[in-house]
Amino acid sequence: MTNACVIGWPIKHSRSPMIHNYWLAQHGIEGRYEKVAVEPADLSDFLKNLAQNGYRGCNVTVPHKEAAFALADVVHDEAIAVQAANTFWLEGGQLHADNTDIYGFLAHLEQSAPNWHKGQSVTVLGAGGAARAIAYGLSHSGAASEVRLCNRTLARAQALQASFKEHNVSVVDWQQRHEALAGCALVVNTTSLGMEGSPSLDLSLAALPASAVVADIVYVPLETPLLAQARQKGCRTVDGLGMLLHQAVPGFERWFGVRPQVTKELRDLVVADLGE
Ligand SMILES: NC(=O)c1ccc[n+]([C@@H]2O[C@H](COP(=O)([O-])OP(=O)(O)OC[C@H]3O[C@@H](n4cnc5c(N)ncnc54)[C@H](OP(=O)(O)O)[C@@H]3O)[C@@H](O)[C@H]2O)c1
Incomplete structure (x- = not known):
């Protein structure tokens, strides 16, 4: 056994x-x-x-x-x-x-939104352990031409960027997170915001193209306020459970x-x- x-x-x-x-x-x-x-x-x-x-x-x-x-x-x-x-x-x-978090995120994204616009810019919100895996996966696999890292604590995003050999990772100030979505094919929330018992992520999706995919790795609740907002805008959504x-x-x-x-x-x- x-x-x-x-x-x-x-x-x-x-x-x-x-x-x-x-x-x-x-x-x-x-x-x-x-x-x-x-x-x-x-x-x-x-x-x-x-x-x-x-x-x-x-x-x-x-x-x-x-x-x-x-x-x-x-x-x-x-x-x-x-x-x-x-x-x-x-x-x-x-x-x-x-x-296997890298594989888990990318496999679920591929299964849930197979024809998402690869090779374009993406924004990753957060700079913790999950952000490290996801930003690396998107950047290293070539799925993203550019990864915009945006974290409340700027120094943590900068440290993450510095740890990557990949040169297509940039850092965006947390205050600029709304504007950072312009031209992105994908935005991923890797912060714990939106999780049951935590405040919601305050993010305007106005600048995000309607053809973009919005992913959240929080899975309790399954539809986070960010995913509900994205659905209302007409964006495709990818929840956090599939990554798990x-x-x-x-x-x-x-x-x-x-x-x-x-x-x-x-x-x-x-x-x-x-x-x-
Ligand atoms: N679906 C899955 O399979 C899967 C896998 C792994 C993790 N997760 C989930 O992903 C989330 C993050 O996990 P992790 O391991 O990366 O955690 P972590 O290393 O503790 O990172 C937490 C992140 O959330 C940010 N954050 C926390 N409170 C915030 C607030 N009030 N305002 C703005 N940003 C805030 C932190 O920013 P600072 O740097 O500024 O503190 C940091 O970027 C958790 O909810 C976890 O359950 C899901």
Whole structure:
């Protein structure tokens, strides 16, 4: 029997077990995917003892993504690029780490808005861990000709820009976020604004072309105030839940040897659990 898990602190609200256990049942694979609360002080020991504890690998979530990255024996390209990892597996006695948030965001965007206008400018709001993955993915893959990074704390956006080798990432002052949308094919909210219990993102979409796609990686609620505003303007919208579902695909394949599909049935299951 093969087992995997997700670790975080806290971990109670993780939907990852629901996703992976759905795929295990769907493919008739004998195995379990569990959630384990791991305090920051215990992270190193937990990862060292993965195999002894019966795990083939694990997902790592807040607050461990950066610290766990530093503990891996082999770090794959996308984790190096964003200096954080969320997917770990044992191979040849070594602990491998990769970042699947980049894949998750891009795969979901491609599935939800396949003919979005690639190769043009995009604006990414935020400069935290998720922004790092998404800005890198859009810039490095060539999906965007230019990534405009816009964050409340300017210095954080500047530090993010400086960390990229890609030269098509620019920084825009937070006060200029409304105007920054002019000529963009895509705008992505990676801040926590719009999340249940947080204030909404104050963003005018007036300058954004009606042909643009608006994506939000917040998924509680599924339709954030930003996405509702975009829908009213006639823009295509991409919600945050698909990123969560798609980022799980590469990990499942590593641990259990089958590449799973993100189906409507799986999405409906998670939506029901979110109470939407
Ligand atoms: N859908 C998915 O699969 C997925 C994956 C990862 C994350 N997420 C969600 O994405 C969000 C960000 O995650 P993260 O890991 O990047 O978090 P993070 O590293 O803590 O970054 C938070 C970002 O939000 C900004 N922010 C927070 N409060 C703000 C406010 N009042 N006004 C303006 N900006 C504000 C921060 O700006 P400052 O730098 O100025 O503080 C920063 O850019 C969370 O809601 C998380 O749940 C979703």
